[in-house]
Amino acid sequence: MLTVNRIKDEDRVVYGTDEELIPMxxxxxxxxxxxxxxxxxxxxxVKEGVTLRGGxxxxxxxFIPDMYFEDDLVMGGNVWLYLGDMQPAYCIYRPWEGxxxxxxx
Numbered sequence: 001m002l003t004v005n006r007i008k009d010e011d012r013v014v015y016g017t018d019e020e021l022i023p024m025x026x027x028x029x030x031x032x033x034x035x036x037x038x039x040x041x042x043x044x045x046v047k048e049g050v051t052l053r054g055g056x057x058x059x060x061x062x063f064i065p066d067m068y069f070e071d072d073l074v075m076g077g078n079v080w081l082y083l084g085d086m087q088p089a090y091c092i093y094r095p096w097e098g099x100x101x102x103x104x105x
Contacts, residue, residue, distance in 0.1 A: 002061065002082050004069045007089060015075065015091045025081060025090065030055025038062065038092060042079055058083075 006012060014021070018035065026034040031054040041050055041062045049063030060083050065076035081090040 001085065002063075002068075004065075004071060004073070006085075007065050007069070007073060007076075007080070012088050013091060014088045015093065017095060018092060021081075021090055021092050025060075029058045029060055029083075031058070031060075038079055038081075045079075 018038070022035045022038065026032060029052075031037075031052060034052070034054075037050075037052055045064050045067060047067045049061050049068055052060045052062060054060065060081050063080055063082065064078065065071070065073045065080055069076075075091045075093060078091050078093040081092060083090075
C-alpha cells in the first residue's frame with residue numbers, strides 16, 4: 001500500500017534521472033512507452049496519480065508525492081513510480097539546469 005511513511009523511508013527508495021532509470025524500468029515492466037508516459041505525466045500531473053499497465057501482468061503508479069499526500073517531502077515535487085510493497089519506490093528526477101539549485105540562485 002502506498003503510504004507517506006513508505007516514501008519517507010530512504011531504504012525503500014531509489015533515486016535516479018530519466019536516463020538512469022527509464023531504460024531499466026521500461027524493460028522490467030515490458031512497457032516500451034514508459035518514457036513518453038512519464039513526460040506526459042510531468043507536463044499534466046493529476047493529484048491521484050496514474051496507473052500504467054505493462055506486459056507480463058505488471059502495473060505501476062506514476063505520482064507526485066507533494067500532490068498525492070498534500071505534504072512537502074524530500075524530492076516530493078518529482079515524478080515517482082510505485083511498483084508495489086515488495087519493490088522500492090523510484091524517484092525519477094531531472095537534474096537542475098547547469099547544476100544549480102533554482103532556490104539558491
